[in-house]
Amino acid sequence: MGDDTVNPKTFYIQSQDIKYQEAKLNDSIFSKCYLIENPCRDQIVAIPDGCIDFQFVWEEEQCHGYVCGSYLKGNPSKIGTYQKCFGLKLHPGVLFSFLEPRQISLLIEKRVSLEQFLNISSLEVQLQNLKSFSDLADCSQSFFQQQSLYPAHSIARETRDMILRTSGSTRISEIVRSLGYSQRYVNNVFKLHFGIPTKKYAEIVRVQTAIESLYANDVMDVVDMLGYYDQAHFIHEFKNYTSLTPNSFQSQLHAPNRTVIV
Numbered sequence: 001m002g003d004d005t006v007n008p009k010t011f012y013i014q015s016q017d018i019k020y021q022e023a024k025l026n027d028s029i030f031s032k033c034y035l036i037e038n039p040c041r042d043q044i045v046a047i048p049d050g051c052i053d054f055q056f057v058w059e060e061e062q063c064h065g066y067v068c069g070s071y072l073k074g075n076p077s078k079i080g081t082y083q084k085c086f087g088l089k090l091h092p093g094v095l096f097s098f099l100e101p102r103q104i105s106l107l108i109e110k111r112v113s114l115e116q117f118l119n120i121s122s123l124e125v126q127l128q129n130l131k132s133f134s135d136l137a138d139c140s141q142s143f144f145q146q147q148s149l150y151p152a153h154s155i156a157r158e159t160r161d162m163i164l165r166t167s168g169s170t171r172i173s174e175i176v177r178s179l180g181y182s183q184r185y186v187n188n189v190f191k192l193h194f195g196i197p198t199k200k201y202a203e204i205v206r207v208q209t210a211i212e213s214l215y216a217n218d219v220m221d222v223v224d225m226l227g228y229y230d231q232a233h234f235i236h237e238f239k240n241y242t243s244l245t246p247n248s249f250q251s252q253l254h255a256p257n258r259t260v261i262v
Contacts, residue, residue: 007032008049009211010089012074012242014259015042021133022262029094029144033137034262036085045243046077047211047261050194050204052090052099052107054114056127056140057082063128065114067099069107069195070204074243078111086127086136088144092201093160093193095150104195118147155179155186156193163198168206169227172198207241210234211261215253219246 007024008031015038022034031051038044053068059082071077079085095101098117114120123143130136162175175198176183190198206226213222220231228234238246242261252259 008051008089008092008208009047009261010034010049010051010053011036011077011079012045012047012244012259012261014045015040018042018044020260020262023133023137025137025141027141029090029149030088030141031091032089033133033140034087034089035133035136036079036087037083038080038085039083041081041083044077044080045074046071046079047074048072048204048241049089049208050092050196050201052095052104053087054090054140054144055079055085055087055111056124056136058084058128061128063124065120065124066111067107067114067117068111069104069109071109072196072200073240075109086133086140088137088140092164093152093156095152095193096144097148097150099150101150101192104193105191106195108195153189153193155181155189159186159190159198160194160201163202163205167209167226168202168204170202172202203237204241207238210238210246211242211249214246214250219250222246 013020017040019037020034022032024032036044048071050070052070054065055068056063056065095104123140126139127136130139158179159175162170173183176186179186187198194201210222210226213225217225219234223231223234228237235245238244242249249261
């Protein structure tokens with residue numbers, strides 16, 4: 001995850017009956033959109049990515065919108081209880097004014113009705129009858145592009161950029177030192193925008209980078225590349241965030257009925 005345009009992984013999908021689509025967006029607000037069709041309501045594991053999602057789920061043929069904060073560890077997601085979900089993922093640290101930044105920390109590991117922040121009844125009605133992935137993406141993006149953004153604090157933005165540039169492997173104390181502020185101040189400003197401490201975000205970015213790296217590298221190479229203390233530390237952290245060990249993840253990459261991280 002060398003920059004904020006990298007596609008974060010959000011779900012661990014185990015069932016072959018689940019249909020998943022996504023599109024990376026060339027957009028300053030949203031990094032990607034996705035569509036999950038899960039007719040059997042099979043379990044889906046959420047993977048922490050440090051981002052906020054807007055998710056629209058279909059309940060008894062009606063569409064309802066939610067805002068969802070990042071998970072802090074790999075856990076079953078409530079999204080697996082719905083037959084259909086369309087989602088938009090914000091770039092890390094991007095906020096809309098209606099989300100009231102001081103409450104972002106309250107969204108972590110939670111799903112809250114979007115109606116608590118914004119009148120979305122017209123959008124829900126429009127999305128309800130749309131069938132194609134592209135139509136869902138166009139309609140929802142058009143709606144949110146009309147909403148005002150909360151200006152990002154320069155300290156939060158610079159901290160995020162440095163964590164992303166170094167794939168989460170640089171010590172937070174070194175980042176803070178380069179900014180010239182106290183660690184407490186930087187952490188407070190960062191948490192206001194991201195809802196989580198700087199150290200936790202760096203851990204998430206490092207595991208996200210590890211997921212990408214394991215497609216083409218051995219486990220020990222990833223340990224060295226990302227500065228983990230040792231292999232045991234890496235295995236523990238990877239499993240905590242994805243519910244898989246690095247070896248089990250790699251073994252499934254080429255299996256005929258492999259599970260996927262998306």
